[in-house]
Amino acid sequence: MSRRSWRAAAVALAAAVGLVAAGRTAQVRAADPLIVIRAGRLIDGRTFAPRRDQLVLVRGRRIEAVRDASEAPPAGATVIDLGAATVLPGLIDSHTHLFLQGEEPAEGGYDVQLLKYPLSFRVARATVSARRALEQGFTTLRDLETEGAGYGDVGLKQAIEKGYIPGPRLFVVTRAISTTGGYPLEDYAPEVEVPKGAQIVDGPVEARKAAREQLDHGADWIKVYMTHRSWVGKNGELASQPTMTVEELRAVVDETHGWGKKVACHAYSGTGLHRALDGGCDSIEHGLDLDDSAISQMLKQGTWYVPTLSVYYTDWAAPDTPDGQRDRLRASAHEISFKKALKAGVKIVYGTDMGGIPWTEPIAQDFPRMVEFGMQPMDAIQSATSRAAVMLDMEGKIGVIAPGAFADVIGVSADPLRDIKLLENVDFVMKDGQVFRGK
Ligand SMILES: [Zn+2]
Helix, strand or coil, rough: CCHHHHHHHHHHHHHHHHHHHHHHHHHHHHHHCCCEEEEEEECCCCCCCCEEEEEEEEEEEEEEEEEEECCCCCCCCEEEEECCCCEECCCCEEEEECCCCCCHHHHCCCCHHHHCCCHHHHHHHHHHHHHHHCCCCCEEEEEECCCCCCHHHHHHHHHHHCCCCCCCCECCCCCCCCCCCCCCCCCCCCCCCCCCCEEEEEEHHHHHHHHHHHHCCCCCCEEEEEEEEEEEEECEEEEEEECHHCCCCHHHHHHHHHCCCCCEEECCHHHHHHHHHHHCCCCCCCCCCHHHHHCCCCCCCHHHEEEEHHHCCCCCCCEEEEEEHCCCCCCCHHHHHHHHHHHHHHEECCCECCCCCCCCCHHHHHHHHHHHHHCCHHHHHHHCHHHHHHCCEEEEECCCCCCCEEEEEEEECCCCCCCCCHHHHCCEEECCCCEEEEE
16 A cells, blocks of 8 residues: 555544544433432532432433432433432542452461462452442542552553443552562561562652653552551650652652642651651551641641541550550551541541451441541541542542532432441442442
8 A cells, every 4th residue: 555545544544433433422422311310318529418309310421410309300211219318429438459358367468469379360359349349339449559469450440441340430559669678578588589569769760760650551649658667666656667758759749740640658657757748748648647747737738638547446466565556556646646637627538448458348437437536427428529539630520419420329228427337338339320239
């Protein structure tokens, strides 16, 4: 084929594809049936007061309108009557690990994941975790690193988006970044080279390169570890080992922000926590011991706080051991930090660290803990809906029941504002306009 005829053929093909694509879109739009969800109570994710007796009109992937149920549903619409149920936006967990399964010590703990399991086995299990999340009404996850499973999260996200497997919308970080001495696997003979659960860097040049690689291969966010080991310090404080320097972190943040993306920082306390803030982290993960200066800096910089409370209340070592004392201090310091951050008005976003917790447990288990620590139930719900959406640059698209948003809609049998634990029993789940669970 001559160059000219090749070009002509290419133009003709492009035109044909364009026409077909445009025609198909138009046809699908016109043919998309209208689904009407009738709800006894609606929590829209954004406003503070619930509304009684509402209709949510869904066409295709989107919410078309929200109306009072005193109006009759449009003729020809499929009505899903949820009776007295409370309808909410699909929930968002902003700190999960689909590629971890609770690391039961009896099953070989963390190390076996990296040392013995083929990647295919880990991916297969991650698909089950993703399904578990969707079943429980979590229609979006920010999954905060694959723990040695490389770029497995990027492929998992593709498989969900293309409809091969059910699962939530995923925001993925791929490998995560830490420094030498800053992440497992560890405690092996120095002569033995073992894989690491994160990409290890030393120096700003390597740090920037790691961020570039991960962004290039599909990371939606970058995750860095700013602290690693923790223990009870000389003065009874929660001490933690800092990992990256401010210079290393700044290289990562500068690179990532250049791509229009954000950086999540695992940070417990002390020097590492302050470096995370000085280096410009967008979200602080865990933040077990937030001192007053950290809180004021978070307010000033608009830093998000993803506390992940529940994971620190289980699997404590025996009380008379250093680890046991450390475990108890982590929980008690965390409670104080959460309460201070809440009072100060830090932007708190729902996150659990699922994967650190087995996926067989309820993902909604952090809600009762947040409420126990003084958060209003509606505030806790918004931390997992509209507020998380803002952090994820998805404001108005997810985490809200409003016209134009993706039709991610869940239902619970009664009023979660009276009993927040109801969110552990979601019995209707729609994602992207498709009913996954319930009627
Ligand atoms: Zn985590």
